[in-house]
Amino acid sequence: MNFQPLTPALVAAFEQIVGEAYVLTAQRVEADVYADYGRDHTEDLHFAPDVVLRPANAEQISKIVRLCHENFVPVTARGAGTGLSGGALPIHNGVVILTDRLNRIVEIDERNLQATVEPGVVNEVFQNAVKEVGLFYPPDPASKGSCFLGGNLAHSSGGPKAVKYGTTRDYVLNLQVVLPTGEIIWTAANTLKNSTGYNLTQLMVGSEGTLGIITKVVFRLLPYPQHNILMLVPFRQEEQAAEAVSAVFRAGVIPSGMEFMEREAIAWSSDYLKIPLSLPEDIKAHLLIELDGQDMDQLYKEAEQVYGVLERYDVGEILLADNATQKDELWKIRRNIGNSVRYNSVYKEEDTVVPRAELPTLLKGVKEIGQRYGFKSVCYGHAGDGNLHVNIIRGELTDEEWNVGLRQPITEIFELCVKLGGTISGEHGIGLVQKGYIGIALHETNLQLMRGIKKVFDPHGILNPGKIF
Amino acid sequence: MNFQPLTPALVAAFEQIVGEAYVLTAQRVEADVYADYGRDHTEDLHFAPDVVLRPANAEQISKIVRLCHENFVPVTARGAGTGLSGGALPIHNGVVILTDRLNRIVEIDERNLQATVEPGVVNEVFQNAVKEVGLFYPPDPASKGSCFLGGNLAHSSGGPKAVKYGTTRDYVLNLQVVLPTGEIIWTAANTLKNSTGYNLTQLMVGSEGTLGIITKVVFRLLPYPQHNILMLVPFRQEEQAAEAVSAVFRAGVIPSGMEFMEREAIAWSSDYLKIPLSLPEDIKAHLLIELDGQDMDQLYKEAEQVYGVLERYDVGEILLADNATQKDELWKIRRNIGNSVRYNSVYKEEDTVVPRAELPTLLKGVKEIGQRYGFKSVCYGHAGDGNLHVNIIRGELTDEEWNVGLRQPITEIFELCVKLGGTISGEHGIGLVQKGYIGIALHETNLQLMRGIKKVFDPHGILNPGKIF
Structure with a gap:
């Protein structure tokens, strides 16, 4: 690549586009804060951007990207920086575009079970907003409390509920994208089906910010499942825990969560969180199994089927979470495994x-x-x-x-x-x-x-x- | 396009590849039969291919396509010819590749709820094969009794069940494809999630045979829903029928079928099939609503919710199909609307x-x-x-x-x-x-x-x- 260095003239042009307050450089920001823009949650890697921009909308991003295109300057879009593969690191320096100001939930369309949002919205903020009107956005990566929807789109993030509900890509109907040449397009239509030309939407999802910068997304939503059952199943043999997973599906049950944790994973996380958990010496692994739906009777029937399958394995005492606090704690332990490993x-x-x-x-x-x-x-x-x-x-x-x-x-x-x-x-x-x-x-x-x-x-x-x- | 004419030398080369018996020309086949290879179910259009080839596998297709690539000869893949947009018509003549000999169900993997099949398998044949082992492949276009899975992939075909289960693209995990240059690739992996490079799978699905010829597909499957309820709901106002659709979803029910038919559609089809149907003069449209699941009690509850929604509209007497024959007849009427229109x-x-x-x-x-x-x-x-x-x-x-x-x-x-x-x-x-x-x-x-x-x-x-x- 024949990249060109960032010139003072370009920085001045960026200031014109986004306003001086939204142009961050090593000179203008505290060293610690600025260094963070060159890191994510991947190992201990760091690459410094030449400048960090915080545009407000697609039009500003379009102008920035067009200038970078014309001047051969690298541009890397960055969400919350929670990525685990170094996808948002500006390894050739240049411009980092933060999407944190594109953080509007533009519309929740209850008539069509759809929502239009910007990429800088935090996953859990969006989940909660649609839940308030009885709707459900399932993708829930472990970092849902901080990660942005834009990053979720870049990798088609999953999370526990993907097993029943699919990953981010399964909820995307249409994307507004700034192309690397500066044009702004919509990839598709706001419809559940589309057989009109090549699927640019799914090409963009999972392309890790290399084909365009997503500036708006139309998601489809589901009715919110009103009930759930959560059980923690201890296994004396790790491989049996893994085998039981397949057996549950073959029994005709599709859980809304089916998480595997080996002994050390759950032990480290409960220690890290200081949530006490009984963990007998002979237990080697756990499955955290969630069932969800609109009808509690139906869930009890499914839970019985799951118990029937589990009886065939060498399991310890199954913990059936009997209130919301206990459920939250179990999920918190599961979600913090990554953090506890990082802490250790x-x-x-x-x-x-x-x-x-x-x-x-x-x-x-x-x-x-x-x-x-x-x-x-x-x-x-x-x-x-x-x-x-x-x-x-x-x-x-x-x-x-x-x-x-x-x-x-x-x-x-x-x-x-x-x-x-x-x-x-x-x-x-x-x-x-x-x-x-x-x-x-x-x-x-x-x-x-x-x-x-x-x-x-x-x-x-x-x-x-x-x-x- | 600078296409070149098909030469006798190329035809001879094709005979070497697929065997003489599988090289069809206007001279070798009855005129009526040959003419059909230039038609599909789209209006009354016809374009004659220069030669029709019936290869047995991906390797033969690869050799054919490579020759066509080198010699600038157009190639059009054709499944069962049930398309409704003229997608399989060889409008620049050249070679038509029939996929009818790639008709094997290679594997039904009950452990992983997956199946590997070839593109020349008829949709319904595949559905029935997986149903025999308790599994479910939902996409069911009206032409399911004759259309090929390859054609379904070309357009991401839907059908009635798409409303709950999605279209063809939602079941594709991995594709074996012969590229227009003759190389054979697999687009992805046999996994439910994949964040490894651009999504070539979804780019291929819906590309209408313009980016490659699909020669194998790995589908994910679901547990077969054991029960269903089917109701035919007559409306006195067309627009109310259309409005009720949205209202059912907003009540939290996701039907496995939600079909709209205006008066003439249902009348023409029942006449065409000679299935008598009571159709009072004041009825302007129908909704055919199906609910499915693993538990009959649950379905009755959902049906009650649907009835609750329908009460708000000016509907006639709801017909609740009470046996398999009646259900089949109602679906047959729905599926034959296209045929009855074509007949008229x-x-x-x-x-x-x-x-x-x-x-x-x-x-x-x-x-x-x-x-x-x-x-x-x-x-x-x-x-x-x-x-x-x-x-x-x-x-x-x-x-x-x-x-x-x-x-x-x-x-x-x-x-x-x-x-x-x-x-x-x-x-x-x-x-x-x-x-x-x-x-x-x-x-x-x-x-x-x-x-x-x-x-x-x-x-x-x-x-x-x-x-x-």
């Missing part, structure tokens, strides 16, 4: 995904590879989707072991995923840190097609350069 | 789609435009999705009125769709016959992106040329 140690998180019945084989393989190469991992994730988050703990590993030595075992883990019909990222994206491994999942022909598409959208290659491939 | 008259079918609450406005607009321009239309469709099939009846219209005079009113209908947040095709595709109208739905920038993508996949433009844009 630097780590690398691999977002492995396989067909769900292959999960026991994957888990066994990960542990075997870890033993062979001498690293410890904490595994947990969305077992109903076959999506296992493998957290490799730095512990006492040297720089050399951490930065170079892990490449071979990670390669082997990913090769195992692909062999089992899976791939190397289920919901975190490729971003920067998995880029070196993408050849394991995708053939060169696929990558050539993707590079070709990138070139069609972004002829100067300015948008989030150096990511994915 | 040449017609143009417009596949309009809007946000569901806008359906009354769309319907009113269509009738008003018809009155103004002097044509009759029969309207029916998937009201739960806001997808209204507008059948413009030729009747006594002259050639001039039919071929030229209708352009303006059709333009107005489509403009109304777009104004209401909708678009010009929900599930039939753009193909040939809607191509002239695509500018109403998509801006030139969107079309430029699509043309750019087409060029990345198909640098010589040989695959299904002249379609969509």
